[in-house]
Amino acid sequence: xxxxxxxxxxxxxxxxxxEIRATxxxxxxxxxxxxxxxATTDAQNQWAIYALGxxxxxxxxxxxxxxxxxxxxxxxxxxRTGTSAQKQWxxxxxxxxxxxxxxxxxxxxxxxITPLVTLLQSGTxxxxxxxxxxxxxxxxxxxxxxEAVELDDAILPLVELVRSGSDPxxxxxxxxxxxxxxxxxxxxxxxxxxxxxxxxxxxLRTGDNDQKxxxxxxLACIAQxxxxxxxxxxxxxxITPLVTLxxxxxxDQKTQALRALGTLASVIDEDTNFVFPSEEVITPLMDFLRTxxxxxxxxAAVALRKLASSNMENCGTMVRGGAIPLxxxxxxxxxxxxxxxxxxxxxKLRSVPSVHDLTTVGNLLHGVAVGWVTS
Numbered sequence: 001x002x003x004x005x006x007x008x009x010x011x012x013x014x015x016x017x018x019e020i021r022a023t024x025x026x027x028x029x030x031x032x033x034x035x036x037x038x039a040t041t042d043a044q045n046q047w048a049i050y051a052l053g054x055x056x057x058x059x060x061x062x063x064x065x066x067x068x069x070x071x072x073x074x075x076x077x078x079x080r081t082g083t084s085a086q087k088q089w090x091x092x093x094x095x096x097x098x099x100x101x102x103x104x105x106x107x108x109x110x111x112x113i114t115p116l117v118t119l120l121q122s123g124t125x126x127x128x129x130x131x132x133x134x135x136x137x138x139x140x141x142x143x144x145x146x147e148a149v150e151l152d153d154a155i156l157p158l159v160e161l162v163r164s165g166s167d168p169x170x171x172x173x174x175x176x177x178x179x180x181x182x183x184x185x186x187x188x189x190x191x192x193x194x195x196x197x198x199x200x201x202x203x204l205r206t207g208d209n210d211q212k213x214x215x216x217x218x219l220a221c222i223a224q225x226x227x228x229x230x231x232x233x234x235x236x237x238x239i240t241p242l243v244t245l246x247x248x249x250x251x252d253q254k255t256q257a258l259r260a261l262g263t264l265a266s267v268i269d270e271d272t273n274f275v276f277p278s279e280e281v282i283t284p285l286m287d288f289l290r291t292x293x294x295x296x297x298x299x300a301a302v303a304l305r306k307l308a309s310s311n312m313e314n315c316g317t318m319v320r321g322g323a324i325p326l327x328x329x330x331x332x333x334x335x336x337x338x339x340x341x342x343x344x345x346x347x348k349l350r351s352v353p354s355v356h357d358l359t360t361v362g363n364l365l366h367g368v369a370v371g372w373v374t375s
Contacts, residue, residue: 004044011051014200021059030055030062034069037078040119045078046085052070053093063100068316072097072106079131080115088126091119095134104137107146117154122350129169132158136176151180151187155194163199170203171211178218190220192229216245216256223263237262239281246284252281255295262303282307283319289326292336301330301341308348315349324349 010029013023033055036048052071055062078090094112099101112134119131135154135370139145154176161173179195180187204215219238223230238260245257256367261281281303288300304323307314318324323345330342 001154003036004047007033007044007047007051011047011054014051014054018058021055021062024055025062025065025312030065031069033064034071037071037074042083046089049086049089049093053089053096056093056096060100063103065301066097067103067106067118070264073110076110076112079112079119084124087119090131091116091127091130091134095130095137098134098137102349104142105144108138108142113151120154120157125166128161128275129172132169132172132176136172136179137180139176152190159194159196159199162203163197167208171214174203174211174214178214178221181221188224188226188229189220189305192226192232197229197232198236201233201238203242212245213256215261216242216253220256220260220263223260234264243281243284253294255299258296258299258303262299262306265306282314283321284311286321286323286326289330297330297334298338298341301338301345305341305348306344308345319349
């Protein structure tokens, strides 16, 4: 009983305090907690798992230490065969451990995907939330997970959580769909086919700040290299809520909304009659070239380049709105990514019939090109 109470107390102490998490680890708590995870007593397991989950939150050193003590295999086993509470806390702890690159691969190779997907499909509300969270972190920059065909079975229940889950479930599901979409073209296709776009766009309109941030991220990933998904998003009315975020959202929301708009701007090509509503997008994009963060400037430049590529009218709107001096400044002083996007946008604007602007742009492009070659 004392061990159970100690594990529970350590978990509570570590839950909301970075300094206490570090102190508990320095005092040597992780090895005995991992031993508890391997024990046979349900209560010991439950609260030891809970404590390890709390200790691994926002603490990379603890994530490494927990893995090195051999916690991952028993945690995966508990997700598969544990009690209801064990499954819940094991999914949560694996999700926290999966912020570490090596842990992501290890957790995947230990067979965590299948039992996590099972929890996502048929678990309790808390199990669904934390299995979605764990799968989202496992899907981030993880080559090992791309071979996990079991993930195909995760997409539909994630879509259902976005549509009708609790607020925490909706947020985790949007985040996970974004990471799955970022990992492969196949996932993007499947997410679109399973009907994710309409509920994501609705959540973009009505969700809280965190939900809107992760929905904008998910939509940007789902739209990448997928024209069918892009057209579906615009048909669902995604432009207005994205522009709303660009104009008045948090910095994180603005960054992701700009990414999404930049991807959606390329929906037009020579083989479609679809008309992208460019006018309402160009002005806020240029505002971000003036005053945005580095990431926002880079995303805005990408979006403007794609809009400039789509038709002459967009180029004219940009020139009349003062895009050329903003892009010139970006090319001269921005990061390499910003310079490349600004350079490409300026190249497109050379086709606008304005003698003064053409001369300015042409001279700048020549100077930048020479500088890159000789640097």
